[in-house]
Amino acid sequence: MRALFAGLLVAASLAFADIAPFPEKPPPAVEPAPAIVEPAPAVEPAPAPAPAPLHPMGIEKAVGSGVIQGGWEYVYACYALAVIGVLGYGASLFVRRPKEQAS
């Protein structure tokens, strides 16, 4: 039995090891195509992006430029999920409690 488990462990390790990528060969050198010079088309000024929704506590003031703006909806979703996860599982344990505890 132990030999069987050892064999299964080795087989599983080999299966996972197969995920490792093989070293890739470098791509062949490609000669650059001759450059075609065309007049640049007139560029219309892009409309200013809509400002991100501000948080009620004004936390955005601490955020510098060049970083992700806004995104509070994702933060709220994750924190709601964190609460739902523990409360939901707690409720499921209460529903499934053994009969002697329920009575």
Added chain:
Amino acid sequence: MPASIPLLLLLALAVMVVVHIAVPKTRTILWKLSAALGAVMLGLLMYLGMFYAPPEAFMSNVGRILYVHVPYIWMAFIAFLMNVGCAFGYLMKKSWVTDALAESSAEVGVLFGAVGVAMGSIWARPTWGVWWDWDPRLISTTVMLLSYVGYLALRSFTEDPERRATWSAAVGILSGVSLPITYYSVRWWNSLHQVQSSTASVDKTMGSVLLWGLATLLFFLFPFIVKRYEIARARQTAAMELPPLEAPRPEAA
């Protein structure tokens, strides 16, 4: 908030776990105390994570997701490690206690892992631009979660308690192979996912909030495993009392 506060709470929880194991009389109280403290700490975690911690340098406020995503995944790893330990323990010395603990830790680990992966997907949308990517960390985490879902399915499909315990212990050990692969996947392969989060690699305020998240979820992990263990033990007892499926055939004269 100094990091010593969550560390003290972690110490208190460790004492509670030890007392729960050593003094059977306290077993009806300590899990309730732990769950109640966890609920209060979860409320505080929402405040600390969303308003107290500073915005992350590149991810800004989206980085606040990490204060719940990372502890959730840590809980999954702790629960799965416990499952592997119980599986080895069962194979070395057969015991219904280790079998029930293995079952409870696997289910709790799947819960924390699934919610943690869902949070990671929500976090990936604003940072990577996609909900999901076939990245080494994400693939290995999916394989790890699916292997434990398979473990739980095997347990529910097997009627004979002794066979179920032996087979699931073997599958638990096999599933445990995925733990180091998942953990080190961000270092072994070129991964879009960042390397392991640590309290040592971030600002002190961020580190203390991350520790608070860890302590909060550990206060939930303890009662979850205790109550799920009781369910598993009750099922084992019920299975022992069941009559055999087929009546023994009368021997030919």
